[in-house]
Amino acid sequence: MSVTAAKGFSAAGIAAGIKENGNPDLALVVNNGPRRAAAGVFTSNRVKAAPVLWSEQVLRGGEVTAVVLNSGGANACTGPKGFQDTHATAEKAAEVLAGHSAGEVAVASTGLIGLLLPMDKLLPGIEHAAAELSPHGGEKAAIAIKTTDSVHKTAVVDGEGWTVGGMAKGAGMLAPGLATMLVVLTTDADLEAATLDKALRDATRLTFDRIDSDGCMSTNDTVLLLASGAAGITPRYEEFAEAVRKVCDDLARQLIGDAEGASKDIRIEVINAATEDDAVEVGRSIARNNLLKCAIHGEDPNWGRVLSAIGTTKAAFEPDRLNVAINDVWVCKNGGVGEDRELVDMRYREVKITADLAAGSESAVIWANDLTADYVHENSAYSS
Amino acid sequence: MSVTAAKGFSAAGIAAGIKENGNPDLALVVNNGPRRAAAGVFTSNRVKAAPVLWSEQVLRGGEVTAVVLNSGGANACTGPKGFQDTHATAEKAAEVLAGHSAGEVAVASTGLIGLLLPMDKLLPGIEHAAAELSPHGGEKAAIAIKTTDSVHKTAVVDGEGWTVGGMAKGAGMLAPGLATMLVVLTTDADLEAATLDKALRDATRLTFDRIDSDGCMSTNDTVLLLASGAAGITPRYEEFAEAVRKVCDDLARQLIGDAEGASKDIRIEVINAATEDDAVEVGRSIARNNLLKCAIHGEDPNWGRVLSAIGTTKAAFEPDRLNVAINDVWVCKNGGVGEDRELVDMRYREVKITADLAAGSESAVIWANDLTADYVHENSAYSS
Known part of the structure; x- marks a missing residue:
């Protein structure tokens, strides 16, 4: 499972002491080859954490031999010292994994913004993790990158003779602009x-670009894809891309399903849009409407809040042609009252909102969460 | 006080039975002249309530003799019937106030979206309100337009021989694009x-364009300014504009101070921006960051969330030159850790965030609220 489901990879997850509670906080993923091709997508937030700035450079080379990931601190907004720390992390990994260059070691961090990492714990932790590296270490690595996640998140899709697997973390600040979380x-x-x-x-x-838990874009979003070539097979592009998309979709859904304080997963499908961009813009606007998110939490099919959210966008539509269904009941037709809202059953965790713009034939799906008192509590009672 | 502080106006506020709880729900404001000049600003939401569509037309004529306002129903997303109801409301007011035309009667509604108004109660209510019209009726009118407002809101500024007064309602869906609430x-x-x-x-x-309680733009925002000329004085433009701005600012602050569930009023000042538009964009992005709003509720000076919000904008800035103060403590300097966050005292209702973009000399102030469990409760427990 996880990052070691594919052949040619080893991984480890350990407690280096970065988290004060002693939970696992350091993961190491190593590509044992024979190839070390890699790609990465990073946050579009202009305030980028040091490990994002570092890893963007590493990925320009197109090769990654190892990834060091830590929870317990985002190393964001930490100035030149923070960047030096990321550099030292990569150097340490290259030294421990003899024969590799720091320029091929990606680094990813997650946790509170604005704090320097405890390098006196992190650097020895890399040695410890290297000693624990195993072709079965994917699960432990996935556990070590958790922050407020209640569960660790992994996914695997098998092709014909090859495999794509992965791990993810993320439970808040979940509105990626180009990628999400780690x-x-x-x-x-x-x-x-x-x-x-x-x-x-x-x-x-x-996938990751179409989830929006709380409208807040992180400084640390990082998605990496590493290929070992160990299967000795080069699949057709379409098959491979489909497998990658399935793994990303699975992980993205797991992120939404575990979002901080959420009691509902909201599937927002915008249909009959003039363009796909319009559909995404409208979907995001609905996803970010706090009043609607509260209504969904209260199991109130408040379609007026859907319309008021659509109305703030620049998408092509006529207000008196809009239709909205909640869990397949068309509560709003032609911009006004439709079917009886009492027919809407919202008892289950998944809630489906369909917004018909009646302006074309494009569509998009955005996943979001409700807004709950638990979310407020989790994000006000202590720093995260 | 209120809309009858200026000479030449009468007003009334009554319970017409639109609200099921029997609270006041219908206000009538009449300009007795000699002049009846008027101006209006309306929501930029593209999904506009019937009374907004109607009143936009009325204001094109530049004359308003009366305004009918109701709480207990927004008459938004109500189709052709909703528009007919607004028209009938204006006709009824014109008939009752003999000698006036429906084309000079503005209408404003507030309450739940997607429900038709009970015209069998509203139309007799207009007769009732007309019978109650008084030059001292401004306070009652302000009370009758409340929805989830805990207090009614009025303001008055006196010029030399002339006066500007007003009333406002609004406690949620408070992120006006061109105006706010009624x-x-x-x-x-x-x-x-x-x-x-x-x-x-x-x-x-x-003023109203620079408050953002919950990021949600209404379908019904309406701001009207009526001039009776009864003082017989034409003030200098600058003096008059200043008085209007002061009344608007006073009312806008009252809206933020009474926002649904809020425990903090957040004054966000963006300084040293390259342009005023940049300052407003950054201020709004900070104002709408749910994670920051939760942190402020928890009295946590979490400046990392301020930086992550700034990073989502297109404003001119360099990440490593950003400075952020919370209640005058510069907790973030040059994009990294600044003064000790323990120095920040956040016990009081008003919290001040200063974001220094170090990119120019323009500035803007946006007022916002924190995000609380009470907000979630108030907006999930029942429809509003």
Whole structure:
């Protein structure tokens, strides 16, 4: 499972003491080859954490031999010292994994913004993790990158003779602009970096880019895809891209399903839009409407809040042609009252909102969460 | 006080039975002249309530003799019947106030979206309100337009021989694009409609347009300014515009101070921006960051969430030159850790966030609220 489902990878997850509570906080993923092609997608937030700035440089080379990931601190907004710390992390990993260069070690961090990492714990932790590396270590690695996640998140899809697997973390600040949270995908397929990059961008555009738990974009979002070539097979692009998309979709859904304080997963499908961009813009506007998110929490099919959210967008539509269904009951027809709202059953965790713009034939699905008192509590009672 | 502080106006507020709980729900404001110049600013939400569509037409004529306002129903997303109901409301007011035309009667509604108004109660209510009209009725009118407001909101500024007064309602769905909620301002100054329009737009741009309680733009936002000319004085434009701005600012602050579930009023000042638009964009992005709003509720000076919000904007800035103060403590300097966050005292209702973009000399102030479990409760427990 996880990042070691594909052949040619080993991983470890340990407690280095970065988290004060002693929970696992350091993961190491190593590509044992024979190839070391890689692609990455990062946050579009202009305030980027040091490990994002570092890993963006590493990925330009198209090769990654190892990824060091830590929870317990985002190393964001930490100035030159924070960047030096990320550099030292990569150097330490390269030294421990003899024969590798720091320029091929990606780094990812997650946790509170604005604090320097305890390097006196992190650097020895890398040695410890290297000693624990195992072809069965994917699960432990996935556990070590958790922050407020209640469960660790992994996914695997098998192709014909090759595999794509991965792990993810993320429970809040979950509205990626180009990627989300920390995700490492691995495959044993034999592919060039450029092919990995295209498959990864095609997949994230339709998966991580279309979840929006709380409208807040992180400084640390990182999605990496590493290929070992150990399967000795080069799949057709379409098959491979489909497998990557499935793994990303699975992980993205797990992120929404475990979002901080959420009691509902909301599937927002915008249909009959003039363009796909319109559909995404409208979906995001609905996803970010706090009043609607509260209504869904209260199991109130308040379609007026859906319309008021649609009305703030620049998408093509006529107000008196809009239709909205909640759990398949068309409560709003032609911009006004439709079927009886009492028919809407909202008892289950998944709630489906369908917004028909009646302006074309494009569509998009955005996943979101409700807004709950638990979310407020989790994000006000202590720093995270 | 309120809309009858200026000479030449009468008003009434009564319970017409639109609200099921029997609270006041219908207000009537009448301009007795000699002039009836008026200006209006309306929501920029593209899904506009019937009374907004109606009143936009009325205001094109530049004259308003009366305003009918109801709480207990927004008459939004109600189709052709909803528009007919608004038209019938204006006709009824014109009939009752003999000698006036329906084309000079503005209508404003507030309450739940997607429900038709009970016209069998509203129309007799207009007769009832007309019978109660009084030059001292401003307070009652302000009370009758409340929805989830805990208090009614009025403001008055006196010029030299003339007055500007007004009333407002609004406690949620409070992120106006061009105006906010229902506001009626009156003056006895003797001014043309074009002058009123300019003063009103200049004022709303800096007041109602710069509050953002919950990021949700209403379908019903309406701000009207009526001039009776009864003082027989035409003030200098600058003096009058300043008075209008002060009344708007006072009312806007009252809206934020009474926002649903809020425990904090957050004054966000963006300084040293390259342009005023940049300052407003950054201020709004900070104002709408749910994670930050939760942190403020928890009295946690979490400046990392301020930076992650700034990073989502297109404003001119360099991440490593950003500075952030919370209640005057510069907790973030040059994009990294600044003064000790323990120095920040957040016990009081008003919290001040200063974001220094170090990119120019423009600035803007946005007012916002924190995000609380009470907000979630108030907006999930029942429809509003």
